[in-house]
Amino acid sequence: MNITLRQLQVFERVARRLSFTRAAEELYLTQPAVSMQIKQFEEAIGLPLFERLGKKIYLTRAGEELYRLSKTISRQLDEAEQLIEELKGADGGRLIVAVASTVHYFAIRLLADFCRRYPKVKVNFKVTNRKGLLQQLEDNEADIFLMGQPPEEIDVIAEAFMDNPLVIIAPVGHPLAEKRGISLVDLCSETFLMREQGSGTRTSVERFLTERGIGFHSSMEMNTNGAIKQGVEVGLGLGIVSIHTVEQELENHRLIVLDVESFPIMRQWYIVHRAGKRISGISLAFEDFVRTEGRRFVKFG
Numbered sequence: 001m002n003i004t005l006r007q008l009q010v011f012e013r014v015a016r017r018l019s020f021t022r023a024a025e026e027l028y029l030t031q032p033a034v035s036m037q038i039k040q041f042e043e044a045i046g047l048p049l050f051e052r053l054g055k056k057i058y059l060t061r062a063g064e065e066l067y068r069l070s071k072t073i074s075r076q077l078d079e080a081e082q083l084i085e086e087l088k089g090a091d092g093g094r095l096i097v098a099v100a101s102t103v104h105y106f107a108i109r110l111l112a113d114f115c116r117r118y119p120k121v122k123v124n125f126k127v128t129n130r131k132g133l134l135q136q137l138e139d140n141e142a143d144i145f146l147m148g149q150p151p152e153e154i155d156v157i158a159e160a161f162m163d164n165p166l167v168i169i170a171p172v173g174h175p176l177a178e179k180r181g182i183s184l185v186d187l188c189s190e191t192f193l194m195r196e197q198g199s200g201t202r203t204s205v206e207r208f209l210t211e212r213g214i215g216f217h218s219s220m221e222m223n224t225n226g227a228i229k230q231g232v233e234v235g236l237g238l239g240i241v242s243i244h245t246v247e248q249e250l251e252n253h254r255l256i257v258l259d260v261e262s263f264p265i266m267r268q269w270y271i272v273h274r275a276g277k278r279i280s281g282i283s284l285a286f287e288d289f290v291r292t293e294g295r296r297f298v299k300f301g
């Protein structure tokens with residue numbers, strides 16, 4: 001059987017996404033290039049790996065078996081690459097960090113300091129919401145994850161390293177700005193700018209409200225913290241966000257935090273990696289840095 005590592009890599013990506021288009025995007029290839037690699041791979045093997053039913057593609061039995069093996073092979077190749085990088089420089093190597101979109105505000109400062117300490121490190125920094133992080137954990141796409149609640153459905157090693165208070169933000173001059181102990185019922189008629197489905201912040205807020213039997217009258221959905229902050233600033237409504245996403249706006253007096261009963265919703269930030277994953281020296285150094293120095297990079301909470 002005469003197959004190449006590249007074919008295996010392309011096959012693995014198509015199998016993971018069950019889409020030639022998405023695989024092509026992620027591998028920075030054209031779709032015909034991906035189709036050609038798969039065609040040549042199938043010819044080399046002598047069996048079809050995908051079947052098309054309507055608009056969807058599915059793995060054949062042979063495809064499923066090969067996908068299982070290809071995941072192991074690509075993980076091992078990854079580890080080999082990491083090991084070689086490490087051997088090239090004692091304090092360098094490759095570090096892939098995936099963080100929740102809510103974390104990146106302070107994580108970027110933390111990373112800058114870490115890189116000053118380890119100037120040879122090559123970093124890949126990925127920012128996505130909770131749903132995206134769970135997918136990346138599942139697919140073993142990063143060394144270290146910084147996120148809210150660690151998943152129960154994936155076997156991980158997780159350690160809380162800092163509090164993550166969720167607060168209600170309002171524009172400067174909001175009628176409730178000076179009020180203390182605002183009741184949740186008083187807020188029911190306000191419009192809330194909510195994060196998208198798949199956001200950890202949103203899930204926490206929904207759980208909090210359901211536990212108290214409260215529903216807000218109206219809400220608007222926005223899929224970034226940045227849009228929520230701007231929306232609140234220009235008076236579209238109130239927002240519920242991690243205090244770590246609004247530190248600058250609070251310091252510059254562009255937003256305020258309302259004093260609401262039962263708030264902040266107290267969550268925690270976790271540092272997470274897949275159980276059983278080979279952790280490189282630089283990843284261990286990063287974990288240690290987050291654990292011992294993470295708090296230095298936030299002003300509140």
Ligand code: PGA
Nearest residue numbers: 100101130148199200201
């Ligand atoms: P998110 O943050 O709201 O950007 O998904 C993750 C989390 O808070 O769990």
